[in-house]
Amino acid sequence: xxxxxxxxxxxxxxxPDTSVREIARIxxxxxxxxxxxxxxxxxILGMVSExxxxxxxxxxxxxGSWWLTLLAGEPLPGGHSVPESLRAADVMTKDVVxxxxxxxxxxxxxxxxTRRVKRLPVERDGRLVGIVSRANVAQGLASQxxxxxxxxxxxxxxxxxxxxxxxAVGTHLMNVIVTDGTAWLWGAVxxxxxxxAALAAARAVPGVRHVANHLFLLSSRLHPRDAD
Numbered sequence: 506x507x508x509x510x511x512x513x514x515x516x517x518x519x520x521p522d523t524s525v526r527e528i529a530r531i532x533x534x535x536x537x538x539x540x541x542x543x544x545x546x547x548x549i550l551g552m553v554s555e556x557x558x559x560x561x562x563x564x565x566x567x568x569g570s571w572w573l574t575l576l577a578g579e580p581l582p583g584g585h586s587v588p589e590s591l592r593a594a595d596v597m598t599k600d601v602v603x604x605x606x607x608x609x610x611x612x613x614x615x616x617x618x619t620r621r622v623k624r625l626p627v628e629r630d631g632r633l634v635g636i637v638s639r640a641n642v643a644q645g646l647a648s649q650x651x652x653x654x655x656x657x658x659x660x661x662x663x664x665x666x667x668x669x670x671x672x673a674v675g676t677h678l679m680n681v682i683v684t685d686g687t688a689w690l691w692g693a694v695x696x697x698x699x700x701x702a703a704l705a706a707a708r709a710v711p712g713v714r715h716v717a718n719h720l721f722l723l724s725s726r727l728h729p730r731d732a733d
Contacts, residue, residue: 508613509606511645512627512635518543521550521594528553528593538697539624542597547632551597552624558596603628604637610645613637618673623698639702643672647709658683661712668706674699679720681707686714693723 518541519528531540532555539554603626604613613625617639627635646668662683669676679692688707694700700720707716 506610506645506649507606508604508608508610508625508627508635508637511610511613511641512606512637513641514635516541516626516633516636518547518633519553519593520544521592521597523593524589525558525591525593525596526589529558541601541626541633541636542593543633549601549603549626549628549633550594551599552601552626553593553597557598601626605629606634610642610649614642614646614671614673617642621673623696639672639674639698640705643668643674643702643706644709646671647706658685661686661688661710664710665707665713668710669703672702672706674702674706676703678723679703683713686712687717688713688715689717689719691719692721694720695723697722 517531517535517537519531521542521544523542528540532538539552541549542551542553543549602616602620602622604616606627606629608627616625617623623639625637626633627637647664662681665681665683665688666676669679675695679690679694682689682691688710690703690707694703700718700722703720704716704718707713
């Protein structure tokens, strides 16, 4: 199984001259936490995430993402305003780890873990054709194991935890309990992408009849969304 088999192909991207306010509106409207930045030919120039905006917008808050609606037009806390001239090229991360369509699933999982990133742009002939996220990797890993029988609730639990570990999803504050085929996910995750990956992994493991999601985002205690 390769990247082409698991990647998301409908990718929302922005151009380097897209304004920061427009980026904020796109993130909020599409419930995503990062966007590839591409040129007119679709070549990847960088990635811009909520975290990039939090760190690089002058006067912006240092945590949380409730500020996205403020970036869309209202002043930031302290009376600061986002400069109209601020563009994707000014705030994006330029050193982007990327993979090809034929990159094996196991290699994509290794890169996510060792480089500590949450998504990998996929290129074909130097142009963006998809995104592989932790959730995509978790689903792929779980589906690979689908042909092997999973013995009972204990086996299902082990398969879920092993899949999360291989997909580089943080489980240090998470607990998985399986009862009669129902997978209960309890505890905290660091980001929405980790929560999505955890749910994807649990649902894809053979023998799981239902997933009960009781996860919460660490930042949600203060803010409705997290910076990814």
